[in-house]
Amino acid sequence: GSPQDTASGGGDAAPVKVGLVYSQSGPLASYGKQYIEGFKAGLDFATKGTGKVGDRKVELTEVDDAGDPAKAVSAAKDLIGKGTKIIAGSTSSGVALQVAPIAAQNKVLFISGPAATDAVTGANKYTFRSGRQSYQDVVTAKSFIGDAAGKKVVVFAQDGAFGDANEAAVKAVIGGAGANVSGVRAPASATEFTPFASQIKAAKPDLLFVAWAGTTAPAMWQTLDQQGVLASTTVVTGLDIRASWPTFGAAGSKISFLSHYFDGASDTEAAKAAKAKIPGGTLDLFHPDGFAAAQMVVRAVQEGGDDVEKMVKALEGWQFDGVKGKMTIRAEDHALLQPMYQAKLSGSGTAFTATAQKTLTGDESAPPVAQMKG
Amino acid sequence: MTEPVLSVENLSVRIAGLHILQGVSFDVAPTGVTVLLGRNGVGKTTTLRAIVGLTPRNGEVRGTVRMGAQSLLARPTHRLVRGGLGYVPEDRCVFAGLTVTENLRLAERRGTSPAYDKVYALFPELDRRGRQRAGSLSGGQQQMLAIGRVLLNDNRLLLVDEPTKGLAPKVVTEVAEVLERVAESVPVLLVEQNLAVVRRLARDAVVLSAGRVAWTGNAQDLLLETALTKSLLGVGSGEVHA
Amino acid sequence: MSTVILLTLTGLGLAALYFLVASGLSLVFGLADVLNFAHGLFLGVGAYATWWAAGNLPGAGSDGLGFLVAVAFGVLAGSAVAVLVELVLIRPLYSRTIEQVLVTVGLSLAGVALLQATWGADARPFPRPEWTRDVTSVLGAQVPNAGLLLIVAAAVVLGALLAFLRFTRYGLIIRAGVENREMVTALGIDVRKAFTLVFAIGGAAAALAGALGSVYFGTVSPGQGGSLLIFAFIVVVIGGMGSVVGSAYAAVAVGLLQQFVNYYGTSGLGDLCVVGLLAVVLLLRPQGLAGKVAHA
Amino acid sequence: MLATRGLTWRIGEVAIVDSVYLDLAPGEFLGVIGPNGAGKTSLFNLITGLRRPTEGRILLDGADVTDLPPHRRARLGLGRTFQASSVFGSLTVRENVRLAVQAHRGGSMKLWRRAAADREVAAAADAALDRVGLAHRGTALAGTLAHGEKRKLEIALLLAGEPRVMLLDEPMAGVSAEDVPELVSVIKSLTGDSGRSVLMVEHHMDVILELADRIAVMHHGALLACDTPDTVMANATVQEAYLGEAL
Amino acid sequence: MTEVKSPEVPAPPAAVPDELTPGHSRWHGLRPYAPLVALVVAAILPYSTVNLPGVFEGPLNSPGTLQLLAICLVFGGLAAGYDLLFGRTGMLSFGHALYFAAGVYGTDVLVTRAGLPLWQAALLTITGGTILAALLGAVALRTVGIAFAMVTLAFAQVGAILVARDFGGLTGGEEGLPLDVSGLPAALVGVTNTVNLYWLALAYLAVVVLVVHRVSGSPTGRVLAGLRDDERRIGVLGLDPYRFKLVAFTLAGGLATAGGTVYCLIVGGASPHVTSSELTLSLLVMVVLGGPGTRWGPVLGGVLYMYLDHRLTAFGTSDAVNSLPAFLSHPLSQPLFVLGTVFILAVYFFPGGLASLRTRLTPLTTALRRR
Ligand SMILES: Nc1ncnc2c1ncn2[C@@H]1O[C@H](COP(=O)(O)OP(=O)(O)OP(=O)(O)O)[C@@H](O)[C@H]1O
Numbered sequence A: 001g002s003p004q005d006t007a008s009g010g011g012d013a014a015p016v017k018v019g020l021v022y023s024q025s026g027p028l029a030s031y032g033k034q035y036i037e038g039f040k041a042g043l044d045f046a047t048k049g050t051g052k053v054g055d056r057k058v059e060l061t062e063v064d065d066a067g068d069p070a071k072a073v074s075a076a077k078d079l080i081g082k083g084t085k086i087i088a089g090s091t092s093s094g095v096a097l098q099v100a101p102i103a104a105q106n107k108v109l110f111i112s113g114p115a116a117t118d119a120v121t122g123a124n125k126y127t128f129r130s131g132r133q134s135y136q137d138v139v140t141a142k143s144f145i146g147d148a149a150g151k152k153v154v155v156f157a158q159d160g161a162f163g164d165a166n167e168a169a170v171k172a173v174i175g176g177a178g179a180n181v182s183g184v185r186a187p188a189s190a191t192e193f194t195p196f197a198s199q200i201k202a203a204k205p206d207l208l209f210v211a212w213a214g215t216t217a218p219a220m221w222q223t224l225d226q227q228g229v230l231a232s233t234t235v236v237t238g239l240d241i242r243a244s245w246p247t248f249g250a251a252g253s254k255i256s257f258l259s260h261y262f263d264g265a266s267d268t269e270a271a272k273a274a275k276a277k278i279p280g281g282t283l284d285l286f287h288p289d290g291f292a293a294a295q296m297v298v299r300a301v302q303e304g305g306d307d308v309e310k311m312v313k314a315l316e317g318w319q320f321d322g323v324k325g326k327m328t329i330r331a332e333d334h335a336l337l338q339p340m341y342q343a344k345l346s347g348s349g350t351a352f353t354a355t356a357q358k359t360l361t362g363d364e365s366a367p368p369v370a371q372m373k374g
Numbered sequence B: 001m002t003e004p005v006l007s008v009e010n011l012s013v014r015i016a017g018l019h020i021l022q023g024v025s026f027d028v029a030p031t032g033v034t035v036l037l038g039r040n041g042v043g044k045t046t047t048l049r050a051i052v053g054l055t056p057r058n059g060e061v062r063g064t065v066r067m068g069a070q071s072l073l074a075r076p077t078h079r080l081v082r083g084g085l086g087y088v089p090e091d092r093c094v095f096a097g098l099t100v101t102e103n104l105r106l107a108e109r110r111g112t113s114p115a116y117d118k119v120y121a122l123f124p125e126l127d128r129r130g131r132q133r134a135g136s137l138s139g140g141q142q143q144m145l146a147i148g149r150v151l152l153n154d155n156r157l158l159l160v161d162e163p164t165k166g167l168a169p170k171v172v173t174e175v176a177e178v179l180e181r182v183a184e185s186v187p188v189l190l191v192e193q194n195l196a197v198v199r200r201l202a203r204d205a206v207v208l209s210a211g212r213v214a215w216t217g218n219a220q221d222l223l224l225e226t227a228l229t230k231s232l233l234g235v236g237s238g239e240v241h242a
Numbered sequence C: 001m002s003t004v005i006l007l008t009l010t011g012l013g014l015a016a017l018y019f020l021v022a023s024g025l026s027l028v029f030g031l032a033d034v035l036n037f038a039h040g041l042f043l044g045v046g047a048y049a050t051w052w053a054a055g056n057l058p059g060a061g062s063d064g065l066g067f068l069v070a071v072a073f074g075v076l077a078g079s080a081v082a083v084l085v086e087l088v089l090i091r092p093l094y095s096r097t098i099e100q101v102l103v104t105v106g107l108s109l110a111g112v113a114l115l116q117a118t119w120g121a122d123a124r125p126f127p128r129p130e131w132t133r134d135v136t137s138v139l140g141a142q143v144p145n146a147g148l149l150l151i152v153a154a155a156v157v158l159g160a161l162l163a164f165l166r167f168t169r170y171g172l173i174i175r176a177g178v179e180n181r182e183m184v185t186a187l188g189i190d191v192r193k194a195f196t197l198v199f200a201i202g203g204a205a206a207a208l209a210g211a212l213g214s215v216y217f218g219t220v221s222p223g224q225g226g227s228l229l230i231f232a233f234i235v236v237v238i239g240g241m242g243s244v245v246g247s248a249y250a251a252v253a254v255g256l257l258q259q260f261v262n263y264y265g266t267s268g269l270g271d272l273c274v275v276g277l278l279a280v281v282l283l284l285r286p287q288g289l290a291g292k293v294a295h296a
Numbered sequence D: 001m002l003a004t005r006g007l008t009w010r011i012g013e014v015a016i017v018d019s020v021y022l023d024l025a026p027g028e029f030l031g032v033i034g035p036n037g038a039g040k041t042s043l044f045n046l047i048t049g050l051r052r053p054t055e056g057r058i059l060l061d062g063a064d065v066t067d068l069p070p071h072r073r074a075r076l077g078l079g080r081t082f083q084a085s086s087v088f089g090s091l092t093v094r095e096n097v098r099l100a101v102q103a104h105r106g107g108s109m110k111l112w113r114r115a116a117a118d119r120e121v122a123a124a125a126d127a128a129l130d131r132v133g134l135a136h137r138g139t140a141l142a143g144t145l146a147h148g149e150k151r152k153l154e155i156a157l158l159l160a161g162e163p164r165v166m167l168l169d170e171p172m173a174g175v176s177a178e179d180v181p182e183l184v185s186v187i188k189s190l191t192g193d194s195g196r197s198v199l200m201v202e203h204h205m206d207v208i209l210e211l212a213d214r215i216a217v218m219h220h221g222a223l224l225a226c227d228t229p230d231t232v233m234a235n236a237t238v239q240e241a242y243l244g245e246a247l
Numbered sequence E: 001m002t003e004v005k006s007p008e009v010p011a012p013p014a015a016v017p018d019e020l021t022p023g024h025s026r027w028h029g030l031r032p033y034a035p036l037v038a039l040v041v042a043a044i045l046p047y048s049t050v051n052l053p054g055v056f057e058g059p060l061n062s063p064g065t066l067q068l069l070a071i072c073l074v075f076g077g078l079a080a081g082y083d084l085l086f087g088r089t090g091m092l093s094f095g096h097a098l099y100f101a102a103g104v105y106g107t108d109v110l111v112t113r114a115g116l117p118l119w120q121a122a123l124l125t126i127t128g129g130t131i132l133a134a135l136l137g138a139v140a141l142r143t144v145g146i147a148f149a150m151v152t153l154a155f156a157q158v159g160a161i162l163v164a165r166d167f168g169g170l171t172g173g174e175e176g177l178p179l180d181v182s183g184l185p186a187a188l189v190g191v192t193n194t195v196n197l198y199w200l201a202l203a204y205l206a207v208v209v210l211v212v213h214r215v216s217g218s219p220t221g222r223v224l225a226g227l228r229d230d231e232r233r234i235g236v237l238g239l240d241p242y243r244f245k246l247v248a249f250t251l252a253g254g255l256a257t258a259g260g261t262v263y264c265l266i267v268g269g270a271s272p273h274v275t276s277s278e279l280t281l282s283l284l285v286m287v288v289l290g291g292p293g294t295r296w297g298p299v300l301g302g303v304l305y306m307y308l309d310h311r312l313t314a315f316g317t318s319d320a321v322n323s324l325p326a327f328l329s330h331p332l333s334q335p336l337f338v339l340g341t342v343f344i345l346a347v348y349f350f351p352g353g354l355a356s357l358r359t360r361l362t363p364l365t366t367a368l369r370r371r
């Protein structure tokens, strides 16, 4: 044979191969777990329990990327080499960004998962997303200050692309509405936050937007609280997965949360179905992403069969009812417009509950249209 | 003849596949100095190290070594030493990073009172340089420290490997005197190249050649017989160091 | 002014944390000559054991005496794991330094993964007395109590280690054993015991650092040890390997430098300065601040 | 050929080497004796550049080499052996000597040539090994040699460098009596008419007496005497400080 | 002067020189050609459709397998290059990842951000990486032993911080930077062309092995081996230790940078994983696992390490593991747990590395043959 020889599937009743590349191990394993639970529930929902699209069974291949883009790329190439036309997953932004070009080069469908980076939106024609992006977080944050004009807003974020993206988004969204935006940045590895808390305090902002991920978050919140930052201004941040809620401790009730999702934020058909299907019965941050991904996969196969170009056509502009409510895949850049939430945390010890204060519709939280790159 | 303090029987050592000792047997008399002779590389050091249990990891020891009724092989070194087997290694092995005093303190054994006076009387230099790092001592001073270290304790047998190597003639004489005095109370198994020292100290001699015992007997007899020394050690008895 | 006081005191708190991590590392590194990459594991064991004890051990809890019991249990557990590691994994490899490093690297990978497999990757809230969440007002600066606790603990550990090294024979045996194990046995000393002891102490110090560090962070997570370890290594090297006092000086220098540069400079500069300090110190004094001049 | 001018090395207050003036003529064999700790090895370390003197100058062929690093001095023809053998333990005996020959023949970077293919180097190395009687041990790892053999290898390494000034630090230490005469004749053959100068520390007086043209006596870092063997041996201070009562 | 060696980093176990390993007379005539044969076999591997179930996911010529093999080969080469420092010269650098990362990021940034054609980007990167190694080496080599290890670690840490800081959005910070393939030769793009990446990786490995082999067999290599044993002695023999160490350091750095360039193409981007100090540690693990100072040991170690690193994720989620009781299946589903355990066992069971396996097995094979 020649080195390019690869087996490729054919025939109508042949199963639909779907590759799921996400974190089963490594630091983002919990996100990955929610994603896959959501995906399976969504698949069940979208295929009405049959697991089949038409008469074709959906055959899932799950691969662990351990959060390492190199492993994800290898996995994607392996899947593509075996004739897989649809790849979904990517728990981390780094993985999403590196798998997206592979999808474009090989003309397969890629549905990115929890990865929040804005850069995936409009990455290329073959790349879609089933979750929210940083920009939508920031738009939600803006809803906390009402009229932004003349207000002073500080963004506290980690060094690096995640922080850059958030700061840029805040500048565009809130700064664009007339607020005066400045940034305080800290290394992601920082363990002592007093200097940063002092800087923030000295700036006397009307709104503090915090974009922080990782295990040092609780120490960061505690320091902000101890130095009186939480008491002196409105502090907004994204609500992370349930397991992290108790780590906010006393600070939790002093923070205004924007939320992608939490259990009870919505009461849609899909949410009920998801709740019934997932182990434990409690929805969490990334279940909707997996759920939506499955819905998109089923739609793509229904309309496109094995033709990826048709799949893309079928998904662009598609509206559907997801766990969070009405979802729209914007045709121009494949952004996924979706409801976002304001939430409050209450409780103590290990028992915390979140309650929705306000829901923003998909259009209200829509990011600006990105230029489609490839 | 009285019971030997140490008897080595059929001792064989292999290191990294090389047969270094091949069935060495000899006794060490309960008093006086027994000297182990032989050319470079015949296995003198290897013999001593096998006795105290310091054969390298990749080595393999066979045979029996007894001290009285006790079999020595297979017992850990620190037990042997606490049981009264003193060892002065060939290259001194003082602890370079420790001071002279610390080196000596390390050699104290629990439950006995160390004989500092004795050691300082023999080597006043050690007293004077107590706070110097042993690594910065001159070669000879290090040798004094290495010998002084074992003399702090009472021993049933001393194994001493080339103690006069690299020493000034005057110190060689001193060391020989020290060993002579030590040997009055403790038997010594000595490896020595300096035949003058051998002549002065040794009562019995064991000559090794290529991993085997080539000759045993009275040391003074050996040194008198030019033919013997020529064939065993490669020197005439007259040529020993002045 | 109050900013300076705040930064100084919190910087010292950070320094104390670095020192707690570094002291055990330095001891094991300097005395047993083992570059212990598994130190982070001991840290994690201490933290998780304390966390577990506070919830499950009778008599232990998250406050008052109960908390002391929990921490004591954590320290014991860390020490026990360290001893086990020394006996089973390190002991057969003495004098094979590189292999030891590898084993500890393997252990750090496997151990942290094991913690993660058992308790999950997510951070968990750490049981701690209420007062450690509060602040004490010092000349107008709101200083976190957890930081003060770290400072006190570090001072106690420093004193205890110095006493151990200065007033016991073990210090001597260990230093000699690093140079030439064989010769120490030839002096009638069971050097293996001494090395096990070093590991026990190093493990205990690490476990204490893990427990108190978790009090400081408010949470415990499997990877926590690893992130502190890199700075602890820097502290150990700047201070001079094996010198506990040197580590203390270096920890203070690193903690304060980081804190002040992070406030007055731009972000990330603090870390760069620390790394720069390491490079400068090593180039000027390869043996570290308090290290003895290497010989030959 | 080699000269030291007021060479001094202090550690703290203590002068380990104390204002030493030494002159070594071409072809001369100078023995150095002195009690343990007199500073003989230290003197060698200063001359070869392993230590920096606190005061004084070192001249090689009249040129000041005090500030040159060890390798530059070696290239000027200064070679030495070490009191405690320092050979390349993980290389074979033969490779050890070849390395020394190669270092002597010019140490420029040759990254692509095959080292083993250089016949001249190999031949020179074998010759050096032959000369010290280690030819049969060529394939043994140097680290596994017995002590005496290492001493011989040290000398072979020195020979390979064909130095014009040789510093020998107790070459006989640990060499079995049988081999002493052989080694002595090797050392003797090094000098002879070749114009090489030798500075040798040795405690075996008979060896020193046999080889040395002059003998320098060191004591407490200072040069006590430097004269013909007979005069030195007759010197009362030397007798008392160094030789003691002969055995 | 004392004769005591400072407690420096001990030299790694030495290779047994070829002339010492006895008993291969029958193979002696063929042995010089063995590497060539291995190279040819590796080169025609992609033509095979053999399926090795359990070993690889698909047949040998499937893109997934070739991609995995390509990554393994690059790391084989990287480990061999690192061995030039560690195994052959006795320098323990904890910062080797920096030069690899320089290759990965340099190529990526020059292609993606500056839009240079690949060959220019590669040339510039490798030159730049080599110069970087020379400059940093010149500073770091003023220290020895553990201090040297730590200074190199510090430099690498600066690299990691700079990449994470994402100055000017150049590196993409923690998200990494996908490679813009629009300007790349078509033969290097797309899953169907994975085989070309495989050959590229193989070529890289072959070059590194050749360079390391030639250099260590050269007169300079002899000096490097001498440095490993006794640096002072090298100085007294008339050679400047600093110069030789710097050459080795620079060469190894250049080789690592080239590896980074190849890796960037294979993976199609850069991510901050490559700047981590863990990578250097893994290099050390690879070399020691394989056998430092041997020709094939480090290569084997590198290939095996990366293979395990990639495949264990699949192993952890396999049915075999999931069907085990929880106290076993939980740890076993953590790839790092398995990898860590494998190291530890390897250290115990293959002292001297995989390369010593043959010598260790010799008694066994001779015993078997006699029967
Ligand atoms: N670790 C080792 N590995 C391989 N061979 C060794 C080892 N140790 C010693 N040998 C070999 O064993 C032989 C005997 O060595 P040993 O040191 O016992 O000799 P010796 O009689 O003490 O010599 P010397 O008078 O020079 O000190 C030598 O040929 C030496 O090369």
Ligand SMILES: Nc1ncnc2c1ncn2[C@@H]1O[C@H](COP(=O)(O)OP(=O)(O)OP(=O)(O)O)[C@@H](O)[C@H]1O
Pocket (backbone or CB within 6 Å): B136, B137, B138, B139, B140, B141, B166, B168, D011, D016, D034, D035, D036, D037, D038, D039, D040, D041, D042, D043, D083, E001, E002
């Ligand atoms: N680095 C150092 N620090 C302190 N003292 C030192 C140092 N190096 C050498 N000395 C001291 O200098 C003196 C001279 O040492 P040196 O090694 O030169 O003596 P030597 O004449 O060679 O003696 P030997 O014949 O015993 O080898 C000794 O007293 C030694 O303790």
Ligand SMILES: [Mg+2]
Pocket (backbone or CB within 6 Å): B044, B045, B046, B090, D147
């Ligand atoms: Mg010997």
Ligand SMILES: [Mg+2]
Pocket (backbone or CB within 6 Å): B138, B139, D040, D041, D042, D083
């Ligand atoms: Mg000397």
